[in-house]
Amino acid sequence: MLKIENLTASAGGKQILKGISLAVNAGEVHAIMGPNGSGKSTLAQVIAGHPGYEVTGGTVTYEGQDLLEMDAEVRAQKGIFLAFQYPVEIPGVSNAYFLRAAYNEIRKARGEEEVDPMEFLDVMTEKLKIVEMTEDMLQRSVNAGFSGGEKKRNEILQMAVLSPKLAVLDETDSGLDIDALRIVAEGVNKLKRPDNATVVVTHYQRLLNYIVPDYVHVLAQGRIVRSGGKELALELEERGYDWLLEAAGATA
Amino acid sequence: MTAHSKYRELFEAAVHGAAAKDWLPKLKIAAIEQFEAVGFPTTRDEDWHFTSVTPIAERTFRPVKLSATTLTSNDIARFTYGQDDWHLLVFVNGRYEPALSNFAELDAEAQVMTFSEALKEAPELLAERLGTLAPAKQAFTALNTAFMADGVVIRVPKDIALETPIHILYVTDAHANNASLHPRTLVIAEHGAQATLIETFASIGSGTYLTNHVAEVVVGDNARVDHYKVQREDGNAFHVGTTQATQGRDSIYHAFSFATGAQLSRTNVYSRLLGSNAEVRLNGLYALEEAQHADHQTFVEHIAPACSSREVYKGILDGTSHGVFNGKVYVDPQAQQTDGKQTNHTLLIGDGARVDTKPQLEIFADDVKCTHGATVGRLDDMAQFYMKSRGIGAERTRALLTYAFAAEVLELIELEPLKVALEGLLFERFIPPDSV
Known part of the structure; x- marks a missing residue:
């Protein structure tokens, strides 16, 4: 479904992604983990088409098409959804x-046919x-005056309404108490289908207790330094990130 | 012949206050003399630095001829916000139209009168109050005082709260072309009284005319007045309006100015805080297109201690339009514990659009909190990305965010039906009609 090859990207002249390769197939859940500043959120935003990042190299193919050629709204119309780390308030x-x-x-x-407000209300209920x-x-x-938890739930609500093929959740767990976390995670699980895929970007392992990934990738300094199964997340929980960074020679 | 001597001639030609006591002709003569003395302001005047009234001064607007209208209730229905139960006073081309107006029984002893009724029924009230709040110092106020023909007088007695809003609707049609209208409003809310007033300026058909409005609002101790002004004049028209309020102890005055009309408009909203603990809120929205020009000047005089003033003005400027916001705040040496906050946010959509925003604080007390902030910008990038990331196209995203920028300030309108109606107007204006 999504194929990223040797992707590099920068913001404000600073190189953030330094060669990412990743393949996501229908039915899979991928977790992208890593310390702050590793480029996790940048990767999520580049997939969604944020104009503030400049793709400097590599390719991204989505359902056989060049994703990088598409405007953000076209990507969304073709089934890509980004749950924002900081949902925007639109009073x-x-x-x-x-x-x-x-x-x-x-x-x-x-x-498909557009729906009128009454039909839409049925969908919403x-x-x-x-x-x-x-x-x-x-x-x-939209999001105005919402608590942190309400904002994140609203992101998942939008995801439920738009039923994307590829959902990217950017730090959806940050700032959530355990109840909100459970609601958000259960929401994501209910929306899971064999023909869609989910990429969960997170710093902490706790979200992955609820949304169980098929693959875990660790990002550090703009590169994927380790990929593995769900047990990798548990190992990270226990040992932190440092050992991986050292092993990858990424800390100098 | 200079612009102002033309008005002297027009003044001499008019019949003034025939049915009135001596005070009225005196007031008017003093006003036309003052107008002659000061003349129309120029951009050399500090208060008019960004607004040239040359297009008004170079024309001669004769006082509108008062004649019966052929407009019907259906014609004006679109200006009444769908509210049949509000008190409604309709003026067409400056003339009061009882057949189009509708006001129900007023609560105990409150008075809502046209100016001409008030001259008969409460002349002493007029004689005592008229022109005392807004003295004819400024040219346009002087011109209004000299030529005022009709208007509305509202008196709400002690501790009476008028629950039903009073809507004064000034409509012009083609008959007003090349004419001037000088409506006058006087509101007296006595101790503990409450009233909500909406003044709408609208037009049917096109015309180059001048509306020059003056409102005087006395907000007594512990009283509250909510005062909404909706300026939707014809795109060829000129509009100048001055509202001057005075506030007693513990009073609340809330004025909202909604301005989308006229080729050139100037709206002054002034309040003098004379009693302690009073609260004034001056908010507004101007949305302009093409070559429209709208200037708002606010002036809050903190005379008494412990009063608060809040101002939020927003502007949306398309085409080559020009917006001006000048927020003046004066804090008297007596006015300790003053709490003032003023903001002005402008969204520039048109490439040739321009805004001049100028806060002006004169503070002579030391224990005060006064802040002001102004932003001028374009649409927020993150918000645009957020909407696009949900599949909403670029054009629609811009339209929605523009609407949202405007709608935010409408949230400050506490009169729900008016808020909804104005939201509707903005929605129609900014959201492409083929959208869902």
Whole structure:
């Protein structure tokens, strides 16, 4: 589904990704772990098409097409979803309007009929249950005045509504208490299908107790320094990152 | 002939205050003399530095001829925010139209009168109050005082809260072309009284006319007045408006200015805080396009101690439009514990659009907290990326974020139906109609 080869990217003239290669297939869950500043979030944002990063080399192919050629909205319309580490507040635009606008854009791109507000409400009633949110949040402005937990749940709600093929969760666990973490993780698990894939970017292993990965990749200083199965995450939990960085010769 | 002597001639030609007591002609004569003395402001005046009124001064706007209108309730329905139960006073081309107006029984002893009614029913109130808050020092206020023909007088007695908002709707149509209108508003909220007032300026059909409005608002001790102004004049029109409030102890005055109309507009909103612990909130939104020009000047005079002032003004400027915001705050040596905050945020959409924003603080007390902030910018990159990452296209993203920028300040409107109606106007304006 997604094939990244030797990807390099920079922001503000500073090289952040220094040659990433990664393949994600349908039905898989990948975890990208690593210390702060390793480039995890950059990788997530580059996949989603953030214009603030410059891709300086390598290729990214998504369903056989050149992903890097596509604008962010086209990527979303083709099924890529990024759950933001810091969801943006948009006071003045209601969640209901925002979600329906996004939903209809994506339906249009798939050649499906757009839905009217009443039909959309039916869709929402069902999706809200997944993240244990109530209908009144639909009338609130997008993320405005939301608590940290509400913002992250709202990201998962959007994911539920847009039902992406490839979901990238960027530090979705950061700042969540254990209840919110459980709701968010269960939401992600409920949305899992054999034909979609999930990339979980996280600093901590605890999220992976809930969302069990098929593969774990450790990123350090812009490179993947180790890949393994879910047991790698447990090892990291126990031993920290330092041993891996040393083994990779990445700390000088 | 100079611009202001033309107005002297027009003044002489008009019949003033025939049915009134002596005080009114005197007030008007003093006003036209003052206007002659000061003339129209120029950009050399500090208060008019960014706004040239030459397009007004070079024309001669005759006082509008008051004649019965052919407009019907249907014609004006789109300006009444869908609120049938509000008190509604409609003026068409400056003339009060009882058939289009609708006001229900008022609560105990409160008075809502047209200016001409007030001259008959409460002349002493007018004689005592009119022109005392907004003395005819400034040219446009002087011109209004000299030529005012009709308007509204509201008196809310002690401890009476008027629950139903009062909507004054000034509509012009093609008959107002080349004419001037000088409506006048006087509001007196006595001790502990409460009232909500909406003044709407709108037009049907196109015309080059001048609306020159003056409102005087007395907010007594412990009283509260919510005062909304919606300026949707025709795109060829000129609009100058001055609102001057005075506030007593523990009073609240909340003024909101919504301005999308006129080729050139100037809105002054002034409040003088005379009693301690008073609170004033001056908020507004201007959304301009093409070559429109809108200037807002606010002036808060902290005379008494422990008062607070809050101002949030936002602007959206498209095309080659020009926005001006000048927020003046004066803190008297007596006015310790003053708490003032002022912000002005402008979004520039058009490549040729321009804003001049100028906070002006004069502080003569030492124990005060006064801040101001201004931003001028374009749409937030992160917000744009966020929306696009949900599949929403670039054009639609910009439209939605522009709408959102404007809608945020409307949140400060506590009168829900008005807020919803203005949101609707903005939505229609910024969101492409073919969208969902």
